[in-house]
Amino acid sequence: MSKQIDINDLNIYYGNFLAVEGVNLTVRANSVMSFIGPSGCGKSTVLRCINRMHEVVPGARAEGSVRLDGENIYGPNVDPVLVRRTIGMVFQRPNPFPTMSIYDNVVAGLRLEKTKGDKRNLDEVVESSLRGANLWEEVKDRLKKPGAGLSGGQQQRLCIARAIAVEPKVLLMDEPCSALDPISTLAIEDLIRELRERYTIIIVTHNMQQASRVSDMTAFFNLAAVGKPGKLIEVGPTQQIFTNPQEKQTEDYISGRFG
Amino acid sequence: MSGVDAQQAEVEGHLSGRRLPRWSTPALAGGALLVGLIVQLTGWTVVGLAPGVVAAIVFLLGQAITSLAIEGRRHSKDRIATTLIYATFVVALTPLLWILITVLVKGLSVFDWTFFTSTMRNVSPRQPGGGILHAFLGTLEQVGIATLVSVPVGLLAAIYLVEFGKGRLKFWISFFVDVMTGVPSIVAGLFIYTALILTGVLQQSGFAAALALCILMIPVVIRSSEEMLKIVPNDLREAALALGVPKWKVILRIVVPTAISGLITGAMLAVARVAGETAPLLLTTFLAQDINLNAFNGSQTSLPTFIWDQISRGTTSSVNRAWGAALALILFVLIIYAAARILAARFTPKSR
Numbered sequence: 001m002s003k004q005i006d007i008n009d010l011n012i013y014y015g016n017f018l019a020v021e022g023v024n025l026t027v028r029a030n031s032v033m034s035f036i037g038p039s040g041c042g043k044s045t046v047l048r049c050i051n052r053m054h055e056v057v058p059g060a061r062a063e064g065s066v067r068l069d070g071e072n073i074y075g076p077n078v079d080p081v082l083v084r085r086t087i088g089m090v091f092q093r094p095n096p097f098p099t100m101s102i103y104d105n106v107v108a109g110l111r112l113e114k115t116k117g118d119k120r121n122l123d124e125v126v127e128s129s130l131r132g133a134n135l136w137e138e139v140k141d142r143l144k145k146p147g148a149g150l151s152g153g154q155q156q157r158l159c160i161a162r163a164i165a166v167e168p169k170v171l172l173m174d175e176p177c178s179a180l181d182p183i184s185t186l187a188i189e190d191l192i193r194e195l196r197e198r199y200t201i202i203i204v205t206h207n208m209q210q211a212s213r214v215s216d217m218t219a220f221f222n223l224a225a226v227g228k229p230g231k232l233i234e235v236g237p238t239q240q241i242f243t244n245p246q247e248k249q250t251e252d253y254i255s256g257r258f259g
Numbered sequence: 260m261s262g263v264d265a266q267q268a269e270v271e272g273h274l275s276g277r278r279l280p281r282w283s284t285p286a287l288a289g290g291a292l293l294v295g296l297i298v299q300l301t302g303w304t305v306v307g308l309a310p311g312v313v314a315a316i317v318f319l320l321g322q323a324i325t326s327l328a329i330e331g332r333r334h335s336k337d338r339i340a341t342t343l344i345y346a347t348f349v350v351a352l353t354p355l356l357w358i359l360i361t362v363l364v365k366g367l368s369v370f371d372w373t374f375f376t377s378t379m380r381n382v383s384p385r386q387p388g389g390g391i392l393h394a395f396l397g398t399l400e401q402v403g404i405a406t407l408v409s410v411p412v413g414l415l416a417a418i419y420l421v422e423f424g425k426g427r428l429k430f431w432i433s434f435f436v437d438v439m440t441g442v443p444s445i446v447a448g449l450f451i452y453t454a455l456i457l458t459g460v461l462q463q464s465g466f467a468a469a470l471a472l473c474i475l476m477i478p479v480v481i482r483s484s485e486e487m488l489k490i491v492p493n494d495l496r497e498a499a500l501a502l503g504v505p506k507w508k509v510i511l512r513i514v515v516p517t518a519i520s521g522l523i524t525g526a527m528l529a530v531a532r533v534a535g536e537t538a539p540l541l542l543t544t545f546l547a548q549d550i551n552l553n554a555f556n557g558s559q560t561s562l563p564t565f566i567w568d569q570i571s572r573g574t575t576s577s578v579n580r581a582w583g584a585a586l587a588l589i590l591f592v593l594i595i596y597a598a599a600r601i602l603a604a605r606f607t608p609k610s611r
């Protein structure tokens with residue numbers, strides 16, 4: 001079901017500004033990879049290149065290739081809309097659609113752009129997606145209420161439900177817990193461990209404990225100075241990155257001797 | 260503690276000091292009014308100041324001095340500023356209330372059932388009676404056509420500017436919208452007159468009038484819609500795009516619905532804005548004394564041109580009718596404002 005991602009020689013620009021340089025990275029299917037590194041080193045930028053959300057920013061572009069089970073998503077005839085269906089995304093701030101009920105939020109992706117051959121019943125999609133996001137029990141009696149009325153943690157799980165309702169193969173999460181309280185954070189971490197069975201997941205986090213709790217592999221990004229491009233410094237099994245990093249920069253960052 | 264004023268208390272590190280009692284403000288105001296009245300009655304108005312102005316000055320000075328003596332500098336300045344702000348508020352509001360009250364008093368004198376249900380057909384200027392039905396229907400039709408044209412055009416232009424536009428084209432469109440916002444309304448009428456009527460494309464008619472109103476309405480709709488679309492958080496666009504929704508659907512199903520209450524308010528305010536325009540209508544349609552529902556043929560009167568027509572006839576009854584029509588026009592605009600508020604409230608995203 002889930003798919004492997006191979007990133008090759010990826011250079012990412014905002015206008016003429018080279019934000020991230022020379023990323024080479026492989027994320028295996030059904031694994032969780034976390035991106036760590038100081039602010040501004042390009043974690044979000046790399047993440048957004050993986051589902052072609054980067055180019056939504058005016059003037060932004062990327063060079064190099066990102067392959068999804070071998071198929072280059074930057075290939076000439078690739079439709080970004082289809083890429084984004086296959087590779088879902090959860091943002092830092094919970095962003096349910098304010099005009100829609102909980103129910104409508106979950107099926108928004110399906111309603112707005114139904115893929116051919118998708119004959120699933122919407123009620124079932126809502127229930128299975130909300131169960132998948134560990135939110136069903138909390139909201140099953142008020143599905144018709146506005147999604148904006150939920151707590152921050154519930155809203156974020158609603159956004160996860162919305163993302164998995166379109167049945168992506170890969171899930172990208174950009175600091176999904178940074179706006180949440182510790183209890184909601186734990187709920188989402190549990191969820192990530194469950195989702196790992198069915199999706200390839202990449203999660204950006206500033207929380208090292210979180211990275212070590214949820215991820216199999218960790219990639220460390222860094223930048224030499226402000227205004228210089230960010231780079232991928234080291235990638236490896238999470239255990240190894242946190243206990244025995246190969247690069248000095250990684251070690252400094254992990255042990256808090258940063259900058 | 261109450262031995263020192265509030266300013267001194269602050270210097271000495273206390274948290275409380277002497278303050279003026281609450282009743283001091285109304286007492287001072289009453290006293291000031293009395294002084295104003297006395298000045299007026301004794302005929303000392305050599306300086307030519309009205310009693311209200313005298314009272315305001317007395318109040319301002321009296322309060323500043325007592326406050327300075329009892330509370331200290333900072334509180335005194337605070338009270339002066341407060342008084343000045345209230346005073347400007349009153350000054351700004353006075354003409355508005357004045358107009359409203361005048362129109363209300365003069366207009367109500369001719370308000371009756373026939374005034375709304377009859378036309379000026381066979382009513383001579385000197386006769387009392389007659390009504391505004393034809394003018395009201397004309398306004399409805401002209402403003403209606405203008406709205407049907409301007410709102411879609413304006414909204415689409417705003418969507419272009421906010422969601423798609425970049426570079427030169429966006430700059431120039433934006434620039435021309437700014438310029439058009441400042442076009443005097445008579446120029447809009449003159450434009451339709453020279454470009455469409457003198458060239459024989461259109462006759463003078465309700466439709467030509469509606470087109471002139473469009474010129475005034477479109478930039479207003481564009482500007483207000485643009486502001487409304489801009490405040491839709493980018494997060495929502497990205498969330499929808501990341502679900503694999505094409506951009507045009509994101510705009511249609513997420514951005515516009517999120518902004519809809521503001522868009523409706525903006526459109527309604529634009530309607531209210533052009534409903535009272537007179538100058539462009541005078542150039543684009545002739546006056547009629549009877550109902551003409553055909554906007555494409557023959558002259559069509561509207562409320563503003565009706566007012567102008569009646570005033571220019573100068574008889575007591577026709578001037579009274581003009582006041583009545585003015586009141587009706589104000590009520591019409593008021594109803595549109597109220598409808599805008601109600602609709603906007605209904606469509607505002609709820610969180611419960």
Ligand SMILES: Nc1ncnc2c1ncn2[C@@H]1O[C@H](COP(=O)(O)OP(=O)(O)O)[C@@H](O)[C@H]1O
Nearest residue numbers: 014019038039040041042043044045046057227
């Ligand atoms: N929309 C944007 N326009 C221009 N530059 C941007 C934009 N977003 C991010 N950047 C720049 O790209 C670099 C990487 O940013 P980002 O990916 O957000 O870092 P991180 O997520 O690791 O904190 C930074 O130098 C940032 O200033």
Ligand SMILES: [Mg+2]
Nearest residue numbers: 043044045174
């Ligand atoms: Mg980031």
